[in-house]
Amino acid sequence: MLKEFYLGKWQVFPSEQSVSNGKERIKLEPKAMDLLIVLARAEGEVVSREFIFEQVWKNQIIADHVLYNLIANLRKVLEDDPHHPQIIITVPKKGYRLLAQAESPLQQGNITDEKTDKPSWLKSALVLSVLVLVGVLSWRFYQTDKITLDSADIKTKNQSAPSIAVLPFDVFHSQVDTQYFADGLVEEIIHQLTVIPDLAVTARTSSFAFRDQGLDIQALAHKLNVNYLLEGSVRKDQNILRITVQLIKVEDSTHLWSKVFNVEEQEIFTLQQDISLAVVQSLAPEYTLQSSGRLRKHPELGDAYMHFLRGSAMAAKATPEYIQKALIEFEQAVALQPDYALAHIAIGMNKMVLYQYRLLAPEVARSSTQKAIDIALGVDQFMPVAFAAQGLLHINFGEFEQAEKAFLTALELDPKLALAHHNYGYLLWIQDNHSKALNHFNIALAHNPMSAITNFAVADSLFVKGQLSAALKQFQHCVALLPDYPACHLGLANLYRFTMQADKTLEHMDFARQQLPEKNIYMITADAVDYFHRGEYDAAWQKQEQVALVKGGGYLEHQLKSLIYLHNDELNIWLQELEFLAQQWPENSSLKMALGLNYYFSNDCARSLMHYESVISDDAYLRGKFNVMAWGISHLANMAFCYCQQGSEKEQQMLALLEAQINQYDLENFDTPGADLVKAKLLLLTNEPDLAKVYLESHPLQTWQLNWLVDKDPAIGFLTD
Incomplete structure (x- = not known):
């Protein structure tokens, strides 16, 4: 048994599964203590994620988020700020290590087992720690981004109806297959419950995210947004499974019922229905599984x-x-x-x-x-x-x-x-x-x-x-909720x-770069956009060129390249390439949008409208997409200007659509220069030049890296001359 030791102000008692700061003693879940011991034994060296899985969960196959949540809860107990950790350090793409020096109660030094001064498996831990493990991510984000989780923010369920989460069953048996067996039982119970009308059932992915977390009933229910929990345990004695199940009402943490089932392995497929039926009879007695649901078919014998x-x-x-x-x-x-x-x-x-x-x-x-x-x-x-x-x-x-x-x-x-x-x-x-x-x-x-x-x-x-x-x-x-998700x-x-908000942009971009592979297509695209908005056009182009064209390319790629060519006064070269691609991929609508955009910037309204109108019917395409307007682009405004040049009655229709589009946005608490540029175009097109000038001279637009678009936009140039 590992002896007691200190981590900073915390005294750790492995034999008692607890930690103390001198004022209070806090009980840890067994898996949390196992994890803490694994990290402490490494004496400040990085311990790989895979080695942690091997030692804490033995040979079970466990999803990564289970480890992430266990680390998060351990940090919470140890009052270890994830923004400025002093105890548990995440080493991106490698694993975890302890920053605080682990010390024995009476003197500084290595943590020791009672039988040996150094664990024999430490060498293998150090070997594994140098592996690059995609998905082990750093836990840190801006203080200004730190929020209190409130599942009410995303509630869409009718809370007057019962809602339930089936938690992973505890397993008291050394065989790994028993854990798989228990997980399979839980999944089938979840499936059975989902067929009951008016019973909201949390998916397996979510309920299993809190395996071994040691959260109390109220905390679990809050995170999963349910008012009932089903929990259980499995013990195996030869071929007999003893399964204990409890249905808990979250409001007052009472057990509505507790049942024990003793079955042979081959009876597990009928057991799942018995458990589900017992739940239904408690929560929705007017329904029966026999009439409203059916078992999924698994082989009852064999491997x-x-x-x-x-x-x-x-x-x-x-x-x-x-x-x-x-x-x-x-x-x-x-x-x-x-x-x-x-x-x-x-x-x-x-x-x-x-x-x-x-x-x-x-x-x-x-x-x-x-x-x-x-x-x-x-x-x-x-x-x-x-x-x-x-x-x-x-x-x-x-x-x-x-x-x-x-x-x-x-x-x-x-x-x-x-x-x-x-x-x-x-x-x-x-x-x-x-x-x-x-x-x-x-x-x-x-x-x-x-x-x-x-x-x-x-x-x-x-x-x-x-x-x-x-x-x-x-x-x-x-x-x-999911700090390691890029x-x-x-x-x-x-x-x-x-x-x-450039500083925050940089922080979150750097965070994502630490966790995603260098050649990840999403990271490459995000880097291309980031370079472009910082005015590093060559770097943006080089990044975008790493993304292979698929069926002629996508809208973001075409827009990015269009603006780079526009900035460099080389639209003629790009238009030739776009026309060639459009012949190759005649069904690619984003190519037509790109041609409409580029002919607009080339002051060729006839061709611009030809391409726009081949895509936009009843303003369905790209209507309401803020992520397009955020670049200072509005296809509706472009079309309205070109209709104005032609003396077409469609101008007013486009202006009405553009105004409705802008009004549906929630922009009051943000500086959005791209949208301000489009608002200025709308005001110019509706004969309000004084108000347009206010937008064009606003601070956000003046300090915007893309403010050169003001001089490049034909509508603004024509209407302000």
Whole structure:
């Protein structure tokens, strides 16, 4: 047993699972103490994340966010400010180490075991610590960004109806497979409960995020936004499982009931329904699982189910390496049970992820994923997740109508399927239907509040809609809730960039760079935008050139290059390239928008309108997108000016649309020079030059790095002469 030791002002008592600051003694969860001991034994050296997983969780496959949350809670107990840590230091892409020197109670020196002065495994820890581990991220953000988490900010559920989270069951058995077995049981209980009308059920991803966290009932319920919790434990004696389950009412922390089940392993699939039915009879007695739900089909004998559970645990880590390992497990499952529909869908979904990582060729990814989906639907033609997978496949290959049909089918079969809501939201987002996309993102978030990508999607949608206060709050919530998730840092950097907060932009960009690979496409794109807005146009161009064109390129790429050519007075060269690309990719709408924009800046209104009108019908395309106007660009204003030049009646229609677009934005508390430039154009076009001059001479616009656009814009030049 490890002896007592000090970390700064804290005395650590390993045998008693507690720490003391001299005034109070605080009990730690076993996993938190195990983690603290692993770090202390390393004597200030970096301990890799993988070594921590090996020592604290033994051979279990655990998702990374479980470690991140455990570190966060340990820091909270030790009063270790994550902005200026004095005890636990995050070493980006490597692991963690203790900054505070661990000392014995009576004298300075190394921490020792009772039997040996130095743990024999320390050498292997030091070897592992030099590995670059993508995803081990630094916990730090600006003091001004530090907020108090309030799940009420993102509530979309009807709180008059019961809501429940099923927590991961504790396992009192040394075999790793028992943990997988328990996790599988919990997942099936969650699935059973989701089919009950008017019962809001938290997704597995969110409820499992707090494994081994030691949070009290009220704190867990607050974070998960539920009013009931189901918790349990599993003990195994030979082939007999003893499963204890408690249903807790959060309001007063009372146990509504506690039940003990003693079953053999092969009876686990009926047990999950018995537990679910007991919950339903307590919360919604008018419903029964027999009439409103059905079991998902797993093989009841053999090893196929265990391969599926192991594969699911590996896939949850979401790195290419673990996804490839997960695929091996899923393939073994279907080899043993060829009609295992869920395993086939897992194969298809994870192959799509490898395709998104560019580790599978498009034709290979498509054929193998479609085959897996077809087999699953052949077994169960009413399988919601299979249709959600089909929708995701269609999105990846630009088949939007087929994708929408698949998602709507999935949601008809399972209206609570977060996977379908999120990806349908993404489909709507890329088609610029941001209001409807936000609705589906919010539904997905209500069922899965700890989802990193959905938290980002909600914040980003609010930003695109120009709801800057709400977007800032949601981005900050995402960073505080999931501090190691780079997308939310990039989103915050983008918002700060367009609202003239350079220091905060730099901080969050640097944070993201520490955690993302150098060749990550999102980081490269963010760097290109950042260089451009700092006036480093050559560096911005070089970064953008690292992003390969896909089917002619995307809107952001075309806009960035257009403005660089405009700044360098080389639009003629760029227009020739755009025309060539448009011939190659006639269906690429962003190329047409880019041509409309560039012909506008070239004072060729006839060609500008020709290209704009080929894309914009009933102002649907790009209407309301603040992230376009933030650059000082408005396609509606450009069109209005060109209609004015032609004496067209459409000028007033475009001006009305532009005014409505600006009025829907929430900009009062922010400096937004890009929007100010567009407002000035609107005022000039509506014969209010004095007010336009106020905007053009405003401090934010004068200090804006892109203020050269004022002199380049044909409408401003013409109307102010």
